[in-house]
Amino acid sequence: MAAIPSNIPEKTVERLSEYRRTLLSCYEQGITHVFSHVLAGMHGITAVQVRRDLMLIGFTSDAKKGYDVKELIDFIGNILDSPEPLNIAVIGMGHLGQAITKYFNDKGLKLRITAAFDNDPQKIGREYFGVPVYAADDFEHEVDEMELNLVIIAVPSEAAADYRLPIINAGIKGVLNFTSKPLNFPLGIAVENYDITTLLEKLAYFVKDSEV
């Protein structure tokens, strides 16, 4: 395996994930090569940005008919995907939790949702899209036996803080938090706070701005 550059900027990682999905869809349509400006156009960014990203990961087009779609997909996979699939738990099996679970368990990703937690007795013990639901109260307990790597917090904002310590104790390495309550974790646990209200308020601000 060729040496993979190890200090890829966050923004580039984000775009690599996006490129890959676009490329996969190109691949399915039988497209074998893309120019940087074509890939860029599909993402609403500049061609230089695409080339810079590929430069950063050390991918080059040997042919001059653009980048080889299949090769690039695999190359990005080598960078983004962990060798073994990562196990994800969804905390909160309301509409959001179900939306995420359903959305995920189609795609053949190196990420899979393997457990869910909820405190609704009607949901505990059931399966949603193939994912079993456990009692939220048992989170700390159950989690020891599962090899969980990431969790997605999809409970109402008021309940988010209750899971902070259990998550730390369980040795979880990454948290995707959809509540409006920002959660801080010790160094070594990656967090992505991702609140929809903030997004919409940001959008609203720039919309307002553009009307002036």
Next chain:
Amino acid sequence: MAAIPSNIPEKTVERLSEYRRTLLSCYEQGITHVFSHVLAGMHGITAVQVRRDLMLIGFTSDAKKGYDVKELIDFIGNILDSPEPLNIAVIGMGHLGQAITKYFNDKGLKLRITAAFDNDPQKIGREYFGVPVYAADDFEHEVDEMELNLVIIAVPSEAAADYRLPIINAGIKGVLNFTSKPLNFPLGIAVENYDITTLLEKLAYFVKDSEV
């Protein structure tokens, strides 16, 4: 009304929205003043960052017992909120659409979801959390009569592109796109592409990184 600084950086706008929600919860608890380092701690950022943000919007603490919570809430409101509430439509009333709608129509925000679109005949004509569902096929048609400002795309990724032109024609000013298909709009329409897979893949990458 005092002159509001008009070139607030995107990141600051984001944080202002977050500060406000935290401040509202402080306010409800009867807290009247906060120091920059306290507010910062609640968001896992530095006190300088908070002070810099407040400096950019021109907010100063007259008292030296920290920032006045109530005043700051109102001050941020003057910057973020449009004078009239913005109307939002949700396209796609599956689990995700419902999660968003439910989440929103509690809070007394200057943003409100006023319409939803779906192509499931069982859903059309019904109301979810007080929001009426219209036929997706009639989107372009119906949208003329509603005063819509923003849309949230919560349909399966394959269907996202179908709404691009209707959205442009309807004069929508901002789009929050939850599908994995990035959508480009002409200048003047703000877009936020916001795909969960990308977030998780990013998280996974940095988790993997931290294990080395």
Next chain:
DNA sequence: CATTGTGAAGCCCTTCACAGCT
């Protein structure tokens, strides 16, 4: 001559360091 790869410049955001205020 269209496309790639890249040093250098530019820009934006964060952090440092410190002066000023109470």
Next chain:
DNA sequence: AGCTGTGAAGGGCTTCACAATG
């Protein structure tokens, strides 16, 4: 002594400009 407000430095990401390549 502790907190705020801010010029200046620093760091990271994007864009410019252009040489290299087929």
